[in-house]
Amino acid sequence: MSELPPDDLESPEEPGTPAVPAGAQTEGRRTHPLTALVQGGIWAGLGIVGLFNAFVNGDSFSLFSGVIAVAAAVAGGLLIGLIAGFLRWYFTRYFIDGTELRIESGVIFRTSRRIPYERLQSVDIDEPFLARLVKLSELHMEMAGGGESRSTLRFLPLDESRQLRRVLLARAHGAGADEAVAVAEEQREVITVVGPDRIIIGTLLSLDFLFAVAAIVTLLIVGFAVPDAWAVLGGIIPTGFWLVQIIGSRVIAQWNFTLSRGSRGLRIERGLLSRSSQTIPYERVQGIAVVEPFIWRKLGWQRLSVDIAGYGASADEENGVSDTTLLPISDPPLARAVAEELIAGSDPDSVERTPVSRRSWVFAPIGYRFRWVGASDRTFVAREGWISRHTDLVPHHKTQSVALRQGPLQRWRKVATIEVHTPPGPVNAEGRHLDALVAREIADQQIARAPH
Amino acid sequence: MSDLFTSPTGDWTAVSPRLATARRLIGVSCGGVLLLVGIVVTVLLWWWLGVPIAIVGIVIAAWVWWWAPRNRRSWGYTEGPEDFVVRGGIMFRRLVAVPYGRMQFVDVEAGPVARQFGFATVTLHTASTKTAAGIPGVPIDEANRLRNRLTELGDSGGAGV
Known part of the structure; x- marks a missing residue:
């Protein structure tokens, strides 16, 4: 798949483009006028999905009332979206000055949100399908801390989003706020493109997909083979829905998954219908989780996810698509190289392993053999799982806190659990059921290694 | 407490003994209310409903009484x-x-x-x-x-x- 360069790897713009969109410094700049239309379209789409959900959940419609309901959902969604979108567009302006980006919005209650450049964690661009058709995009700005750490500008022309992202990222990293100088597109180098074929095969071989298919086949067989068991066929719809969701979140969202490297971090671009483009600054990576599902492991495939402060909170809302995936499917050498680039000295094979206590077999008769923790001079490593294998890597200088736990059963077996805490995300580094004294020793070592 | 949870500096600053007193007070009041309800139900309505309620009340009060100072010390x-x-x-x-x-x-x-x-x-x-x-x-x-x-x-x- 690598012969066709993904179309969203941006081509550098001609020199002489102004650094900041015209008018953004003084009187403020509006988002794109088509915002209202796109918003209307998205709401109409949501109306249909809602209706479909109602249908799946068993609300019955006759053909006639069904048509009416669909028409009402589309028209209502469109109308409300149009009005809301128009008002939002009319009242939203953004300003760029020397120290911050300011977004003023709100119809009745005016809000003015300030985004100081030095607090920016990352800037992402999303192109929802409908917006993408008219070349519009959303700009997300992530700040550290708090529940409302994410600000969004929707919708901007794609070029303007990219221009803004360049300016914001450059200033976030301390570039001078000289508006006259154009910020050049940084040179980026593609690390890998995970082709759709691989994503599809990987999805077909994942256990939950196989379960969903097996469930549907079983339902079909039971439904047709056993007389008077037609009712069972009703179960196919939710299972099918689940299947569609799996395909949607894995295949469609990760279509043409491109990982590239810039001077300040890695960039991920992905998506078939909706495209998204996010930046992962090197210094913001709090930990890496390596997952090797059962079947994948036989083929030597791995999935890499990262922990980034601020992302954990917003990972769920994006249609269930996790924006913490670093590499959806990868061969171990590449995964190793990427992990090494983000967290130095994190090779799980080179650390000295401390296996869990044999006495812990009561808690996990098979699994206890596969659990261990270890630490290099830079990184803490924890592994567990014999069906799906999880390896968590946490650099010592990102350790938030260290805990030692012991429940009554663990006391009986003279074992204890050690946890190395990271911000919310896919990484969950803990060594369960280590020998109690060893666990205390490791906990003390980890505390000593944490930053002071 | 066992060696496993010894202090890295050698000693622990304990929390206020009044924590245990407050918890005992809450536990005993809750238990007492349940006991009272149990007695009233036994006398006025059905003994088979009232007696278990009263027993639950006593057990809660006794357990909190036992637990609170120990938890406080932990x-x-x-x-x-x-x-x-x-x-x-x-x-x-x-x-x-x-x-x-x-x-x-x-x-x-x-x-x-x-x-x-x-x-x-x-x-x-x-x-x-x-x-x-x-x-x-x-x-x-x-x-x-x-x-x-x-x-x-x-x-x-x-x-x-």
């Missing part, structure tokens, strides 16, 4: 040279060490009963939600001192996220 914290260490729990024991530089903010919370008894819960927050280092029953003055001290240490050693 809590302890200590200010190490570079990190703050909290331990607690009798059945499920836990020890958390938080480097000063990682502390994002410190909460001091006191409900109506706690205020009456003059203690508060101090909670340490880092960028990780799993840290969950809360210490119940810290005397109010000590809680404020602790908050100021930890905030100060967190600011000076701030490693950020």
Whole structure:
């Protein structure tokens, strides 16, 4: 798949483009006028999905009332979206000055949100399908801390989003706020493109997909083979829905998954219908989780996810698509190289392993053999799982806190659990059921290694 | 408590004994109300419903009476040279060490009963939600001192996220 360069790897713009969109410094700049239309379209789409959900959940419609309901959902969604979108567009302006980006919005209650450049964690661009058709995009700005750490500008022309992202990222990293100088597109180098074929095969071989298919086949067989068991066929719809969701979140969202490297971090671009483009600054990576599902492991495939402060909170809302995936499917050498680039000295094979206590077999008769923790001079490593294998890597200088736990059963077996805490995300580094004294020793070592 | 949860600095600062008193008071009042309800139901309505309610009330009161001072003694914290260490729990024991530089903010919370008894819960927050280092029953003055001290240490050693 690598012969066709993904179309969203941006081509550098001609020199002489102004650094900041015209008018953004003084009187403020509006988002794109088509915002209202796109918003209307998205709401109409949501109306249909809602209706479909109602249908799946068993609300019955006759053909006639069904048509009416669909028409009402589309028209209502469109109308409300149009009005809301128009008002939002009319009242939203953004300003760029020397120290911050300011977004003023709100119809009745005016809000003015300030985004100081030095607090920016990352800037992402999303192109929802409908917006993408008219070349519009959303700009997300992530700040550290708090529940409302994410600000969004929707919708901007794609070029303007990219221009803004360049300016914001450059200033976030301390570039001078000289508006006259154009910020050049940084040179980026593609690390890998995970082709759709691989994503599809990987999805077909994942256990939950196989379960969903097996469930549907079983339902079909039971439904047709056993007389008077037609009712069972009703179960196919939710299972099918689940299947569609799996395909949607894995295949469609990760279509043409491109990982590239810039001077300040890695960039991920992905998506078939909706495209998204996010930046992962090197210094913001709090930990890496390596997952090797059962079947994948036989083929030597791995999935890499990262922990980034601020992302954990917003990972769920994006249609269930996790924006913490670093590499959806990868061969171990590449995964190793990427992990090494983000967290130095994190090779799980080179650390000295401390296996869990044999006495812990009561808690996990098979699994206890596969659990261990270890630490290099830079990184803490924890592994567990014999069906799906999880390896968590946490650099010592990102350790938030260290805990030692012991429940009554663990006391009986003279074992204890050690946890190395990271911000919310896919990484969950803990060594369960280590020998109690060893666990205390490791906990003390980890505390000593944490930053002071 | 066993060797496993010994203090890295050698000793633990204990929490207020009034924590146990307050918990006993709450436990005994709840148990007492249930006992009363049980007695009333037994006398006026059905004994088979009232007696179990009364027994539950007695058991709750007795258990809290036994548990509260033990749980109170299990809590302890200590200010190490570079990190703050909290331990607690009798059945499920836990020890958390938080480097000063990682502390994002410190909460001091006191409900109506706690205020009456003059203690508060101090909670340490880092960028990780799993840290969950809360210490119940810290005397109010000590809680404020602790908050100021930890905030100060967190600011000076701030490693950020």
